[in-house]
Amino acid sequence: MKILIRRFDEKSYWQSFEVPVKRGMTVLDALFYIRENIDPTFAFRASCRMGICGSCAVKINGKPRLACETQISKFKEIKVEPLDNFRVIRDLVTEFEGFFVKHKKVKPYLIAEADYENPVEQLQTPQELKRYYIFSLCIKCGACVSVCPASATLEGYLGPAALVAAYRFNADSRDKGKEERLKIASESIGVWRCHSAMECSEVCPKQIEPAKAVQLLRRASLR
Amino acid sequence: MGVLSWFKYRSPFGMAFMFQRITGLILLFYLCLHLAYLTSLQSRDLYESLTALTVSKQFFIFDSLLILCGVFHGLNGLRIVVHELGFAHEKRKAVLVISVALTILGWILGSYILYTALGD
Amino acid sequence: MRGFEPFAWIFQAVTGIVMVFLITAHFLATHANHELLSYETAVSRLGSFEYKVFYFFLLLFVTFHAFNGLRAIILDTEGGMRRRKAVNALILVIALVAFFYGAFLLSKF
Numbered sequence: 001m002k003i004l005i006r007r008f009d010e011k012s013y014w015q016s017f018e019v020p021v022k023r024g025m026t027v028l029d030a031l032f033y034i035r036e037n038i039d040p041t042f043a044f045r046a047s048c049r050m051g052i053c054g055s056c057a058v059k060i061n062g063k064p065r066l067a068c069e070t071q072i073s074k075f076k077e078i079k080v081e082p083l084d085n086f087r088v089i090r091d092l093v094t095e096f097e098g099f100f101v102k103h104k105k106v107k108p109y110l111i112a113e114a115d116y117e118n119p120v121e122q123l124q125t126p127q128e129l130k131r132y133y134i135f136s137l138c139i140k141c142g143a144c145v146s147v148c149p150a151s152a153t154l155e156g157y158l159g160p161a162a163l164v165a166a167y168r169f170n171a172d173s174r175d176k177g178k179e180e181r182l183k184i185a186s187e188s189i190g191v192w193r194c195h196s197a198m199e200c201s202e203v204c205p206k207q208i209e210p211a212k213a214v215q216l217l218r219r220a221s222l223r
Numbered sequence: 224m225g226v227l228s229w230f231k232y233r234s235p236f237g238m239a240f241m242f243q244r245i246t247g248l249i250l251l252f253y254l255c256l257h258l259a260y261l262t263s264l265q266s267r268d269l270y271e272s273l274t275a276l277t278v279s280k281q282f283f284i285f286d287s288l289l290i291l292c293g294v295f296h297g298l299n300g301l302r303i304v305v306h307e308l309g310f311a312h313e314k315r316k317a318v319l320v321i322s323v324a325l326t327i328l329g330w331i332l333g334s335y336i337l338y339t340a341l342g343d
Numbered sequence: 344m345r346g347f348e349p350f351a352w353i354f355q356a357v358t359g360i361v362m363v364f365l366i367t368a369h370f371l372a373t374h375a376n377h378e379l380l381s382y383e384t385a386v387s388r389l390g391s392f393e394y395k396v397f398y399f400f401l402l403l404f405v406t407f408h409a410f411n412g413l414r415a416i417i418l419d420t421e422g423g424m425r426r427r428k429a430v431n432a433l434i435l436v437i438a439l440v441a442f443f444y445g446a447f448l449l450s451k452f
Contacts (some may be wrong), residue, residue: 152228197240201425212312297363
């Protein structure tokens with residue numbers, strides 16, 4: 001099968017590769033084949049090969065997907081490009097530093113009183129867990145940010161991924177940092193820049209619905 | 224890329240977002256035109272000549288498209304309000320389909336009313 | 344509530360919802376039949392107290408919704424966000440001009 005890839009090395013160009021296809025082969029398998037057998041300079045990110053690390057998110061036929069979870073047999077032809085809204089470093093590898101800076105900004109960790117001398121177990125009911133569990137499944141792949149119209153035009157916008165992280169902790173019954181996070185999330189470059197394009201929810205490989213998290217955070221910002 | 228990226232969506236939700244923006248800007252422009260039109264009410268002659276020009280079979284297509292813009296913007300806006308309150312995210316595809324179906328219905332109805340009012 | 348944004352969001356939604364009905368009513372009141380747009384009917388409509396109240400609220404809601412929407416679009420851009428205070432001030436001035444002009448037109452009847 002012919003695989004068309006948008007490469008980048010100082011400038012952007014398309015290159016076509018002929019890849020032998022076996023049943024059950026993923027797009028990531030094809031990318032590895034190209035690097036191992038055709039062009040060793042071909043750059044892309046990958047790690048776990050099983051949809052949990054978030055490294056291999058790329059744009060496949062116009063839609064961001066995890067390369068390791070996309071079957072080649074699903075398509076008649078395949079076009080692979082780096083994710084939008086990220087600066088391309090080389091080929092399919094994009095700059096992710098900004099993504100993590102925004103993530104850190106919302107304090108994505110449990111803020112709770114901890115007495116390490118006399119530790120107390122922090123109990124949580126299944127109902128309390130259900131409130132935020134799905135949002136804890138984010139693998140930081142960046143697919144949501146790549147399709148967000150606000151992220152496309154505003155460098156400083158926190159973005160769906162960071163806002164999901166903010167909500168995940170705010171909705172956690174063990175957390176005491178709600179006010180701090182809401183202050184950050186409700187700035188002008190926070191939740192107010194979301195206009196419910198819902199594209200993030202459409203492309204999330206973990207079906208997290210980031211749009212929902214942003215709206216719940218928006219509601220909380222009113223109080 | 225910048226703002227042009229807002230108008231490159233090909234998926235249903237992205238396109239709904241795109242058209243919400245476009246129709247919003249069209250309606251804002253129309254608001255300004257409408258304020259100008261209402262200014263003409265100061266003079267009977269001016270008002271009647273403007274009305275004769277714009278409320279006519281030749282202008283019908285523009286009015287009909289304006290109705291489409293307004294109906295889409297309003298109904299899609301209602302859809303957005305539902306989602307921004309945190310509801311129905313799981314059923315978002317169905318909500319979008321209903322919103323678009325109602326838009327087409329509203330457009331046909333509005334255009335029909337406009338057309339029959341012209342006929343006399 | 345922190346700042347103008349939460350207020351703007353709520354009112355964008357409220358004015359939007361109310362206007363779905365107000366604009367439909369306005370459309371029917373002006374286009375249900377050919378006579379409704381004649382000069383005499385238009386003037387008498389604008390002169391009546393009930394319509395004046397109706398049009399005042401329609402004007403208020405439309406002006407807020409339209410210019411706040413424009414503000415949101417501009418603030419979504421890099422340049423707009425950098426000059427946030429100036430954008431907010433400029434949009435407010437233009438919106439007030441539009442509103443007062445519309446109210447002035449209404450007062451003539």
